[in-house]
Amino acid sequence: MPGEAKKSDYIVDKVVEKKLANGLTVLFYPYEREDVVTVKLCVKVGSAYENEKQAGITHLIEHMIFKGTESKKPEDIVGEIEALGGYMNAFTSFDYTCYYTTGPTKILEKSLDILSDIVFHPYFDPKELEREKEVVVEEMKMRLDNPHVVLFEEVMKASYQKYPYRRPIIGYEETVRSLKREDLLSFINQFYTPENMVLSVVGKVPQDELLSLINKFFTNLPKRKLKKVKFPEEPFTEKPKLVWVERPVKEGYFVFTLPGVSFREEDAPLLDLLVQALGGGESSRLYVRLKRELNLVKTISISAFSPVGPGLIEIYGTADQEKFKDIVSHLITELEEIKNLGVTEEELKKAKVQLISDFVFDAETSDGLSNTLSFFQLKRGNYRDILWYKNKIEQATVEDLKEVAKKYFNFDKLVGGFLSEKRLFDEEDFKKLISVKKDSPVKFFTLENKLKVIVYPRKDLPTVGITLAFPGGLRFETPQTNGLFQALTLLWTRGTQKYSAEEISSKLEALGATIKGFSGRNTFGLKALSLSSNFDETLKLFKEILLTPTFKEEECEKARPELISMIFMQEDSPISLAVNQFLKILFSDHPYGLNIAGDLIFYQNFKAEDLRQAYQNFVTPEKAVLTVVGDVDPLILKQKLESYLKDWKASKVRVKEEEEPKLPSQKTQKIKKETFQNQILLGFQTPGLNSKEKLVLEILSSALSGQDGRLFRVLRDERSLAYSVTSFTVFYPKKSAFVFYIGCSPEKEEAAIAGFWEILEEVSKKGLTLEEIERAKNRLLGKLKIGLQSNLAKSEDIAVNEVLNLGWDYSQNYENMLQYIKQEDIQKFIKTYLKKENAVLFILGK
Incomplete structure (x- = not known):
């Protein structure tokens, strides 16, 4: 193994672990690469802890956590972090829920204050709750327009017989709509306890200062009693199952699952190695055989879903629909061959290099390190099990992987899912198909x-x-x-x-x-x-x-x-x-x-x-x-x-650059499509990326978008028109585009468009506030810093900026350039370029 991969030992040894008297586990890693910090507070409760009537409550709580506490208004939460140049968000999984911030180190104290308050003192305003339910329902509808998501949810339902992983994390419309404030508070009191949480901090911050702040915000907490949940034994299916979703799509989608392992089991690293050898790259077994040699698939991937509970092996991809039968039979043939003959020494060596090098690459960013430490602490109960995982990978043999394949490639428990225009074969046909055996100067x-x-x-x-x-x-x-x-x-x-x-x-x-x-x-x-x-x-x-x-x-x-x-x-x-x-x-x-x-x-x-x-x-x-x-x-x-490169010569051909685009003659277009949501875009041509107005446009878009932006606050939080609403930019040298976007139900279309114009007209007349402009600048800087942590990201940023005549050090000078943009520059920009007569409106949907 490459010697550098041993740095994972060094990473683990630098972690400072502390357990507070109330049971809260704290992990701190002194990250030195950049002046950034990631703070992650994870609760060991996910959708798997819900009963049928509560389906979606964990995810709804994740949404509502940001809607105010006993002492903070909604704008005092995410808005406070974004105002300092940071980013705040959360996610819900089957096994745990995480709330996190990342950004410049100056967000540390505010992050700890807010995370502690939202998790231990949420208010759950009934009116906000009803509005947020509507947003979650819109999120559900958005997911229904995604073929991958639709198929995966159906396959998960078929793959698990009893275990709650069979339910979608987001829940169902009827259960989410039925939830009351008391339900959310009760759930919080049962699971949001200090002993059921992990707080990880990865950043360039003094340890004494950090521990002092943690004691300040996480010592005097409400008394709650942790509820114990007994999970069912999962038998999985006893015979092959077929799932088919019929949809008017042009591409064919497939998903196969087999019972896998919990990440707490000793086989988990070996199963990761096996699936890496089978599908981890363009020289992997499945990619070469099914795509390059047989041309049966367009894409194919395999992964091990190894949660706290029973896991799955998942194989998925896209293909021409008429090739589905051949894909099934050839896939089974390949898996059977692995059971009988195993992988080669070369395949094993490549898989080891790929998995262990992930630890090194993840260590480049504070967010990556935080994810790794939290992942092992939550799933294994100890972040030091990173070493257990690495050692299992390093010591694995070809024979080990062969035994793992025999153990888990049980085709009697195979679930196959397909999404296409029409059903092409039944479950009996399916059964027949599988019946085989730090920086220096630049x-x-x-x-x-x-x-x-x-x-x-x-x-x-x-x-x-x-x-x-x-x-x-x-x-x-x-x-x-x-x-x-x-x-x-x-x-x-x-x-x-x-x-x-x-x-x-x-x-x-x-x-x-x-x-x-x-x-x-x-x-x-x-x-x-x-x-x-x-x-x-x-x-x-x-x-x-x-x-x-x-x-x-x-x-x-x-x-x-x-x-x-x-x-x-x-x-x-x-x-x-x-x-x-x-x-x-x-x-x-x-x-x-x-x-x-x-x-x-x-x-x-x-x-x-x-x-x-x-x-x-x-x-x-x-x-x-x-x-x-x-x-x-x-x-x-x-x-x-x-x-x-001495023999690489210049081309004699001189390519002419593009002309400047004209203003569009067509102002409105609607295209009918059977979707659950209408896609609405309203936008304008604006000056190009080399113009002085580029920064003005970025600040405007940053101020209007984001969870504390006007679009989000007005159209989503106040009016519950959509789950997803934002503004974005598309930059070209000669001209660029500034666009409002919302995805909403057809009956909300007129209100959404009117909302865009209402916000734009208000900003045009009154301008952005000084506070909004400062927040927007900080958000842009925070996003830039977060995005440039890895070596590859920084190399791409420098190269592209130099090629586009922005200058290799454009990002380095970005903060200074932003300071020159004033309130009047933005208002002038709006009145000059965002005129109603120049707007283009496009609607896709019913």
Whole structure:
């Protein structure tokens, strides 16, 4: 195993654990990378602790916790954290509920104050409760528009016979609507007790200060008696089960489950290893056999769902609906082969590298570390079991995995779920199919071929992030070539003059590394993540992929269904479909209005030569920026790059940039679609990303969106019109877009649109308050800091900003630039660009 992976021992040894007299467990990790902190308060109660009549109460409480306490109003909760540049949220799982904040370290005291107050002194205002029930019902309807979610919930119901994991965490409309304030308070009193909680803090904060604050806010708490819950034994199904959901979709969706393990069982790490070997990457057994060799699936993944209670093995993906039968039989064949022959030594080695390197990569961010520590403390009862898990992985043998496969691949207990336009076979057919046996100064240099290189050494963790970015992407496409860059970047890594696609995947996974193409609206390129111990080998492979891709015709044919699947899944997602159609109207007859997912006709007809030509035209060093962030020596790296890239020459082709888009002629469009919610978008063309107005637009959007923004407070909290309502921006060099979005029931459509205009007109007349502007700036800065913790994220940020002429240090200077934006700048922006006559309204739904 790579020596750097041993750092997980070091991580565990640095944790400070403390148990308060009231039973509260506190975990503290002194994180030193950035001036950030993550505070997570988790309660060991999830939806599994509910009875049938209470279904959804845990999730509803999670929502209502933010709606005020005995001493705080709703705006004093999330708004206070966002005002300091932090982020606050929560989630409910089957086994536990977590409330957390993350952001600059200055949020620490406020975070502890608020988390303690909302969990131990919630008010649950009856009027707020009725409004929030409506929001949760809207969330349910939103989930009903997602084929993946619908199918998974049906399969979970079939996979568990008695255990409460069979119920959806969100509950049911009738049970949620029936819940009263007294029910919520009773549930809180039964489970929200200190001894039933874990408080984890990962951040750059003094230990003495932290413990003093914890004593201040978590000592004098209400007296509550913890309720003990007895869970049923889960027998699972005794015979194969078939679940079929019929829906008017273009893509086919499948899910298979087998009984798995609880994370408390000794087999849990071994089962993780087994599923990693089977489906963890593009050289894994299932991916190679079912996708690349047999072309039966478009996507396929396998994971171990290992909760506190009985778990599952889950296999899922997408495919052409007529291939469902073949998928079942070939999948069973592959699993049976693993039972009889096991995995290879090479497969085991790759799986070990991938799983153990996850600990190192997660340690890059405070949130990642907090998740890991909380996960083990909640599920195993001790964060130090990280070492138990790592040791089990390191010591596992091929024979161990073979025994695990025999133990858990019991096809008599298989549940198969499918979602398609119509049912293609029955349960008897199904049974027949399965009847088989810290930072240094930034360094810059330019190579002879004019490639600009930026190196940002960070030596605290043994990881390296690499990004090579070029101008390109959607803005350089036409209606006839829409999807070109998606295809180019997908196929870029699938074969070189020296290695086949499978050999590349195999080498990368053995190294615990990734190299992927990326394509967006304004740029495209390659990015890689590597352990520093394997960086040299990863860099050689990166060079090979960059300089000698083959773009073979047979690889194009294999990738074609994968590309087309993006469009189908977009069309199956009302939100994605609506955003795409809206931008098409806003930027009509212009590349900015093209579909980011590509065009079906292009995907059906493009040739390998199209990709080779695009590669020759756009993959040119004088236009590119290469950024390397992490545990590297800049001098040694420079020498290697000069050697590796000396033969990479500039392209002689000069590609013309896009014209400035015109204002749209069509102002309103409605498209009928059978959905549970209508998707409503109202937006405007605004100046481009290189304009001085960019920051003004970002502040405006930040102020209106978020849980303390006007859109959320007015349209969701006060009027209960939707679960999801926000504003967002789409940036291009010549023009950008500012958009309001809401997903709501059809009968709420007029009220939602009127609400958008009401808020916009009020802001236009009175402007944003100074407090709103300050909160918006802090939110933007907090989001930026949180997003740039990992080496790969920082490398991509630097490279893309430099390519787009924003400057490599744009994010570094962001805070200072924001301070120059004043209240009058925002009001002027609204009156200049957000005029009613320039608005575009789009509605998708009934």
